[in-house]
Every structure is written in C-alpha cells, then in structure tokens.
Amino acid sequence: MSKNRVIVEAVLAGRSHAAVAEQYGISKVWVGKLMARWRTGGLEAVDKRSTRPKSNPNAIDANMTAVIIALRHELANNGHDAGARSLWDYLTLQGHTPPSITTIWRILTREGLITPEPRKRPRRTYLRFEADLPNECWQSDFTHHKLATGRDIEIITWLDDHSRFALHISAHPRITGATVLHTFTTTITTHSMPASTLTDNGLVFTTRHRGGANAFERELTILGIEQKNGRPNHPQTQGKVERFQQTLRKWLTQQPRAQTLEILQHQLNEFAQYYNHERPHRSLSGATPHQKYTARAKAQPQNNNDGHWRIRTDKVDIAGHVTLRHASQLHHIGIGLEHAGTRIRMLINDLHILIINIETGEILRDFQLDPTRKHQPRGIKPGPKKGTPRQGGMPKGYKFKK
Structure with a gap:
C-alpha cells in the first residue's frame, strides 16, 4: 500500500487533517x-502520478527518428561505420x-x-599525434583477405598521417620487400615524396635489426x-x-566475395573512392580525407642525407x-686466397667499402x-703476378738436347 493511501485511510478513520499532517510530516494542504x-476517483486516484509532461516542444520529430533508423540500417548493410557520430555527419x-x-x-x-561492447581503455589516456602537413608522414601496413576460392591475399596500404587520405591500396599474392618498394615508388609518382614514413618492424619494411638495409630503406x-x-x-x-x-x-x-585478384582490386578501388571522397571522417570533424589532403601545401x-654507415x-x-x-641482395667480395681465415673489419658508407686486416691494420x-x-x-687478372718465379716445369730459355 502506498503512503498516499495510508494518509487517506487515516482521515477516513476519523482523524483530523491537522493530526494526520503532523503524524506523517506533510502539509494540511497536501x-x-x-x-x-x-x-472523485477512489483510492486508485490517490496513487503517485507520473511527472512526465503532457507535451515536449523539444521532442524529436517522428520523421527524423525514422530517417535516423533507416540511415543506420543502410550504412550497416553496406559495411560502413554507422555510429551516432557517423550518422550525424551523414545527416548534415x-x-x-x-x-x-x-x-x-x-x-x-x-x-x-x-x-x-567490452569496456575499453579511456581515450584520454592515449597520446595522440598527427602530422601538421600533408605528406609529412606516410603510414603503411598490410592485412590479409581470402578470396572465394579460399586463397589468401595480402593487401598493402599507404596512408597519409595528416589527412588519413588513402594514397595507395593494392592486393598481392604475397607482400615482399620488392612489393613494398614498388608500391612506394608508384605512390610517390602520383602524390610526390613524403618527408618521412612510419611502419612496423616487419622485414619487408626494415632489416636494420639484422645489421643491414633492405631495398626500401636504401631508396x-x-x-x-x-x-x-x-x-x-x-x-x-x-x-x-x-x-x-x-x-x-x-x-x-559486406561485399560479394571476390573470385580473382583482379576483382578484389576493383573492389579496393571502389572503396578508396568512397573512403577518400564521400565518407565523412570522424577525426577530421566530418570532412573527407581528400578535402583535408588538398587543403594545405604538402x-x-x-x-638531410648523411648516408648509411655501419x-x-x-x-x-x-x-x-x-x-x-x-x-636485400647478398654480394660476394673477393679478398684473395692468401688471406683465407683472416679476421677483417669492413667500414661501410653506402656503396664505399674499406676492408682492413684486424691484426695488422x-x-x-x-x-x-x-x-x-x-x-x-x-x-x-688470373694467374701469378708478373715477375713471379714459375712453379715447376723447365726454366725459361731451356733448350732440349738433341
């Protein structure tokens, strides 16, 4: 039984309004x-009523709600981001x-x-960085995707750090050091050279922890x-x-599974067009990567090339x-049989190499x-040096006896 019903029952039992108000700590007016x-309505009428207003001038129109829900389904079915921020950008x-x-x-x-979704680390705990200008830094990485035949394909991306502009996306049977170098040089012919690159420590990107530089690093x-x-x-x-x-x-x-590498590449080109030119980017305040990439000088x-030293x-x-x-190419350097077993030190500056005998200098x-x-x-030239005595045989100028 609610408190209001108890109050009414107390009055109906013959107690005065003032006595009931004093007993339950309420006013006589209440x-x-x-x-x-x-x-007017019996005991049901004294129960606590909803405080919700009969009308709300700030309530969202039913048509707008329907538009939001329809857009959410459309984006999700097409494999696009469909969160609240993305929906706001698209509606705008x-x-x-x-x-x-x-x-x-x-x-x-x-x-x-x-x-x-599971609770994640708070965004405020991350240290965010962003390049100040387009082409100041390019990020690169590759991921895997399976064709309809079950064949595993690797997709490499070059992305501008400042604008998130997808500079290059291509599919390959396998990403190698040669693939990285080729895609990089192809990209710089279209978008000019970056000031720096940022990648992980995969061998296709760097071999410096192995004591040398690969073709991409040399470039x-x-x-x-x-x-x-x-x-x-x-x-x-x-x-x-x-x-x-x-x-x-x-x-x-959300796309039909590609049967061939060529069909997959066509899908990647379609995605690049949508991502760069049509999709509002949350981290860019709703602008597209293309708008941000072309807004400032590159x-x-x-x-500051001092060469490669080791x-x-x-x-x-x-x-x-x-x-x-x-x-990434192994070269064999001739020193001479007479130095077999000798410990040497190689001083390397790009293509110039100086080889020194450690013991004698x-x-x-x-x-x-x-x-x-x-x-x-x-x-x-092969053979003994000029002036070296012959090993075995007849002395020079020897004449056989008749």
Whole structure:
C-alpha cells in the first residue's frame, strides 16, 4: 500500500487533517488534495502520478527518428561505420538538421540498435599525434583477405598521417620487400615524396635489426626521406593505418566475395573512392580525407642525407671471399686466397667499402660496391703476378738436347 493511501485511510478513520499532517510530516494542504482525489476517483486516484509532461516542444520529430533508423540500417548493410557520430555527419551532408550526437545514440539504444561492447581503455589516456602537413608522414601496413576460392591475399596500404587520405591500396599474392618498394615508388609518382614514413618492424619494411638495409630503406636514404618504425608489439604507434584496415575489412565483409585478384582490386578501388571522397571522417570533424589532403601545401623531404654507415667484423672464407648484404641482395667480395681465415673489419658508407686486416691494420680492399653484380672481383687478372718465379716445369730459355 502506498503512503498516499495510508494518509487517506487515516482521515477516513476519523482523524483530523491537522493530526494526520503532523503524524506523517506533510502539509494540511497536501492532505486536502489527496482527499479531493479520493472523492472523485477512489483510492486508485490517490496513487503517485507520473511527472512526465503532457507535451515536449523539444521532442524529436517522428520523421527524423525514422530517417535516423533507416540511415543506420543502410550504412550497416553496406559495411560502413554507422555510429551516432557517423550518422550525424551523414545527416548534415544530406541537408538535414540532425539532433545532437547524444540524442541520436539514445534513439539507437531505444530501438535496440546498439551492440554492447567490452569496456575499453579511456581515450584520454592515449597520446595522440598527427602530422601538421600533408605528406609529412606516410603510414603503411598490410592485412590479409581470402578470396572465394579460399586463397589468401595480402593487401598493402599507404596512408597519409595528416589527412588519413588513402594514397595507395593494392592486393598481392604475397607482400615482399620488392612489393613494398614498388608500391612506394608508384605512390610517390602520383602524390610526390613524403618527408618521412612510419611502419612496423616487419622485414619487408626494415632489416636494420639484422645489421643491414633492405631495398626500401636504401631508396629512402637515397631520396633523403626519414624512416620511422614503431616499437615492437605496439601497433598503436601505427594506429591510423591499423584503424583504416579495420574499416576496410568491415566493408569487404559486406561485399560479394571476390573470385580473382583482379576483382578484389576493383573492389579496393571502389572503396578508396568512397573512403577518400564521400565518407565523412570522424577525426577530421566530418570532412573527407581528400578535402583535408588538398587543403594545405604538402611537406617535402628535408634531404638531410648523411648516408648509411655501419661497421662489420667478419672472417675471410677458404675461397678468399667475404659476404655483404646490400638492398636485400647478398654480394660476394673477393679478398684473395692468401688471406683465407683472416679476421677483417669492413667500414661501410653506402656503396664505399674499406676492408682492413684486424691484426695488422693492412688495407686489403678499398672500392665502390657494384649493386648490379653478385660477385665483386678484385680486378686482378688470373694467374701469378708478373715477375713471379714459375712453379715447376723447365726454366725459361731451356733448350732440349738433341
């Protein structure tokens, strides 16, 4: 039984309004109102009533609610982001005057269109960074996708850090160092050179932790482009391209599964057009990546190229050679059979190589590496040096007896 009914029952039992008001800590006016309700509608009329207003001039129009729900279904079915912020951006582009993002979220929640997600680390705890200019930094990474035949395909992306503009997306049977170099050089012919690149530590991007530079790193050095690599096991450093790949994979799952590599590439081209030119980007305040990429002058490489320097210690093999890896290619350098087993130190500056005997300090070779040749000969003709005594045989000028 509610408190209001108890108050009415106490009055009906013969107690005065003042006594009931004093007993239950209420005013006599309120006791009189409850009794008036009882007289017109009985005990049901004295129960607590809803405080909701009969009308709300700020309520969302039913037509707008229907538009929000329809747009949500359309975007989700096409594999696009369809959160409250994305819906707000799309409604604005379509000429509507949408309600606040929070109101849109409440509408989606009321309609059961919000998928519960596990609690994540708060956004405020992340250290965000963004390049100040287009082409100041390009991020790159690759992801996997299966064709309808079950064949695994790898998709590489080059993404502008400042604008999130997808500079290049292509599908390949397998991403190799040569693939990275080819896609990079193809991209710079269209969008000019970046000031720097940011990738993970995959071998297709860097081999410096193995004591040398691969072909992609050599190209960056030649062009004067700074190379940056994220910390191992910390993909958040390349968060923009990682998030882009999530959006790409979500879109691909809603498309017909491609039968061939060519069909998949056609789908990727279609996605790039939509992502760069049509899709409002949340981190860009609703602008498209193309609008942000073309809004300002592009950064250029600083050309502070001091070359590639390193020191390597090795031992001459029994054939008189040492090996050196340059631009992912292994080169054999001739030292001479007479130095087999000798420990040497190689001083390397780009293509210039100086080889020194560690024990004596003697310079064994000083030359420029020829990247087109696997074997780097000493340039000495085969056979003994001029003036060296012959080994065995008849002395020079010997005449046989008749």
